[in-house]
Amino acid sequence: MTQALLAIEDLEVRFGTEDGEVAPVTGVDLRVAPGETVALVGESGSGKSVSSLAVMGLLPRPAGRVAKGRILYRTKAGETIDLAAAPPDRVRRLRGAEIAMIFQEPMTSLNPVLTAGEQIAESVRLHLRLDRRAALRRAQEMLDLVEIPAAAKRLHDYPHQMSGGMRQRVMIALAMACHPRLLIADEPTTALDVTIQAQILALIDRLRRETGMGVLFITHNLGVVAEVADRVAVMYAGRIVETGPVGDLFRHPRHPYTAGLLDSLPARATRGPDGRRHVRAIPGSLGRAAAIRDACAFSPRCERVREECRTTPPPLEAITPGRAARCLFWREM
Amino acid sequence: MWISLARRLGGLLVVLFLVATMVFFLTRLAPGDPAAIMLGDQATPEDVARLRATFGLDRPLLVQFALWLKEIATGNFGRSIFLQQPVTTVLWDRAEPTFFLALFSVTIAALVGVPAGIVSAVWRGRIVDQVVSGLALLAANVPSFWLGLILIQLFAVRLGWFPVAGYGAPGAGLPERLEHLVLPSLVLGIVNSALITRFTRASMLDVLSNDYVRTARSKGLPESRVVLRHAFGTALVPIVTVLGLTVALLIGGAIVTETVFGLPGIGNLVVSAVLRRDYPVIQGALVMVAGLYVLINLAVDLIYRLVDPRVTA
Numbered sequence: 227m228t229q230a231l232l233a234i235e236d237l238e239v240r241f242g243t244e245d246g247e248v249a250p251v252t253g254v255d256l257r258v259a260p261g262e263t264v265a266l267v268g269e270s271g272s273g274k275s276v277s278s279l280a281v282m283g284l285l286p287r288p289a290g291r292v293a294k295g296r297i298l299y300r301t302k303a304g305e306t307i308d309l310a311a312a313p314p315d316r317v318r319r320l321r322g323a324e325i326a327m328i329f330q331e332p333m334t335s336l337n338p339v340l341t342a343g344e345q346i347a348e349s350v351r352l353h354l355r356l357d358r359r360a361a362l363r364r365a366q367e368m369l370d371l372v373e374i375p376a377a378a379k380r381l382h383d384y385p386h387q388m389s390g391g392m393r394q395r396v397m398i399a400l401a402m403a404c405h406p407r408l409l410i411a412d413e414p415t416t417a418l419d420v421t422i423q424a425q426i427l428a429l430i431d432r433l434r435r436e437t438g439m440g441v442l443f444i445t446h447n448l449g450v451v452a453e454v455a456d457r458v459a460v461m462y463a464g465r466i467v468e469t470g471p472v473g474d475l476f477r478h479p480r481h482p483y484t485a486g487l488l489d490s491l492p493a494r495a496t497r498g499p500d501g502r503r504h505v506r507a508i509p510g511s512l513g514r515a516a517a518i519r520d521a522c523a524f525s526p527r528c529e530r531v532r533e534e535c536r537t538t539p540p541p542l543e544a545i546t547p548g549r550a551a552r553c554l555f556w557r558e559m
Numbered sequence: 560m561w562i563s564l565a566r567r568l569g570g571l572l573v574v575l576f577l578v579a580t581m582v583f584f585l586t587r588l589a590p591g592d593p594a595a596i597m598l599g600d601q602a603t604p605e606d607v608a609r610l611r612a613t614f615g616l617d618r619p620l621l622v623q624f625a626l627w628l629k630e631i632a633t634g635n636f637g638r639s640i641f642l643q644q645p646v647t648t649v650l651w652d653r654a655e656p657t658f659f660l661a662l663f664s665v666t667i668a669a670l671v672g673v674p675a676g677i678v679s680a681v682w683r684g685r686i687v688d689q690v691v692s693g694l695a696l697l698a699a700n701v702p703s704f705w706l707g708l709i710l711i712q713l714f715a716v717r718l719g720w721f722p723v724a725g726y727g728a729p730g731a732g733l734p735e736r737l738e739h740l741v742l743p744s745l746v747l748g749i750v751n752s753a754l755i756t757r758f759t760r761a762s763m764l765d766v767l768s769n770d771y772v773r774t775a776r777s778k779g780l781p782e783s784r785v786v787l788r789h790a791f792g793t794a795l796v797p798i799v800t801v802l803g804l805t806v807a808l809l810i811g812g813a814i815v816t817e818t819v820f821g822l823p824g825i826g827n828l829v830v831s832a833v834l835r836r837d838y839p840v841i842q843g844a845l846v847m848v849a850g851l852y853v854l855i856n857l858a859v860d861l862i863y864r865l866v867d868p869r870v871t872a
Contacts, residue, residue, distance in 0.1 A: 284773060320779065322777060334770040335773075336771055337792070338771070338868075338869055339866065339867055339868060400774075
């Protein structure tokens with residue numbers, strides 16, 4: 227394996243709430259190499275967004291904090307720093323410059339009272355130390371790069387004058403403006419129309435190929451994963467339950483949750499006795515599964531559950547190099 | 560934009576008409592007679608009747624109303640019954656202290672309230688927030704006459720830094736007049752800063768949880784820039800609204816404060832006019848204040864366009 231750009235080791239994030247502390251993320255290990263797209267998959271509340279915010283140093287304060295583990299990032303200068311332990315100001319200077327992020331909601335992620343150009347140029351002036359005019363020129367180049375028509379004009383448009391797809395392109399332009407080495411894309415296409423989704427995915431992939439940046443792609447949509455990812459990590463209740471190369475994992479899931487997710491894809495719907503196609507759903511919901519400590523967190527919803535699952539928390543067991551599953555009975559899958 | 564502006568100005572006329580109607584009839588509902596008040600206890604009923612006829616107060620109410628409307632439509636607000644001067648002159652003479660007082664107190668209130676509200680929102684729940692919120696609560700509930708008396712006692716009587724009351728001798732120069740405004744402006748500034756602090760805090764808290772603030776942080780901007788440019792920039796609309804309303808209220812005359820400091824302003828004028836049933840002055844002052852109120856609201860709406868590009872109508 228090439229040297230990792232990002233290596234998350236045994237990450238635990240805790241949030242203080244009125245009912246005491248909760249840990250939405252525990253024991254997460256994840257690596258992203260340069261030029262690689264790693265998909266972090268899971269349903270809402272599984273901890274995938276919290277993990278990404280921890281990398282960015284953007285956990286909501288003062289409630290959230292990294293309680294355990296390291297987030298090792300290799301900087302452009304070649305040194306490795308632990309983002310979880312580094313001074314906030316050091317992490318801030320990496321944000322936007324080396325590590326950039328795209329968010330789920332293009333409609334609300336841009337500042338409504340600043341033009342697209344101003345928002346991109348602001349980042350460029352800060353990190354690349356360009357003057358105002360040069361920064362605006364750079365902003366226009368970026369709008370061109372993300373294939374926004376009439377970029378020179380759009381530069382002076384406000385977000386409310388653009389469509390959702392256009393705004394997400396502006397977000398991508400903003401994220402890419404300072405040549406980041408790591409891009410975290412948190413559900414970047416979830417809020418968009420299907421046709422626009424495909425364009426945005428293609429755009430992110432093209433930029434990755436051209437710049438060699440690593441991409442941590444967060445999504446709940448396995449269809450998207452199949453299109454963009456090299457490797458996949460599936461999260462459930464704050465833990466990684468399975469990892470592997472995308473093709474292998476899709477063909478031979480080693481965790482019942484992954485298998486359930488794959489079965490619930492519309493493309494895999496099977497015909498029932500009445501001749502109609504049925505999409506299989508995973509019964510139950512995530513609920514308070516993150517609080518389950520002395521059993522398999524998925525056991526309440528698992529179709530293959532056995533007695534041991536309710537008494538023994540399963541470890542993340544290596545299957546082959548790069549492949550692992552958190553299930554006591556992965557061999558039987 | 561011009562169409563909406565014209566529509567707003569048309570609305571102004573309607574408001575002025577309604578205000579004029581209400582003011583006219585409400586002042587006359589109050590018991591008392593300016594002629595009787597003017598002539599005192601010794602006057603005979605004949606004297607009073609003669610004086611009433613001089614002012615036209617003996618004519619039917621609707622006729623008086625129609626005549627008055629006709630006159631104010633041409634900008635003539637009549638003559639003060641007591642001061643024997645045109646109402647417009649009387650108002651103009653009293654406008655300066657009130658205008659300056661409003662200007663200075665809103666400036667003080669904004670300079671104190673806006674930063675306090677921002678600080679309070681950014682460090683929500685911390686000591687700073689608790690201190691600021693506590694002080695704001697205190698300032699909002701301090702009676703302005705009490706605060707005025709305390710400031711007079713301290714800065715005018717004890718320390719002698721500022722004059723006790725009044726607006727300087729007749730013909731006093733501008734510096735001397737302004738000196739008389741320091742303490743009253745401070746009183747109204749402090750009292751009004753409380754409201755502005757609380758609005759700024761609420762508006763900032765609302766905005767700080769927005770996605771685009773997170774985006775600004777994700778760009779690696781220093782927190783000061785995130786707060787001042789990205790959060791405060793969008794939190795401005797409600798803040799501008801409160802500032803505008805405060806100006807409008809103060810233009811109407813800060814009656815209590817003007818009375819405590821003996822300032823010859825609009826508020827003081829209206830109070831004495833009411834006590835003397837000086838109908839033309841009461842009517843003229845209220846119509847003008849209502850007009851200014853509407854104009855200030857219009858100005859606030861125009862400022863919205865500057866601070867928020869999404870506002871178009």
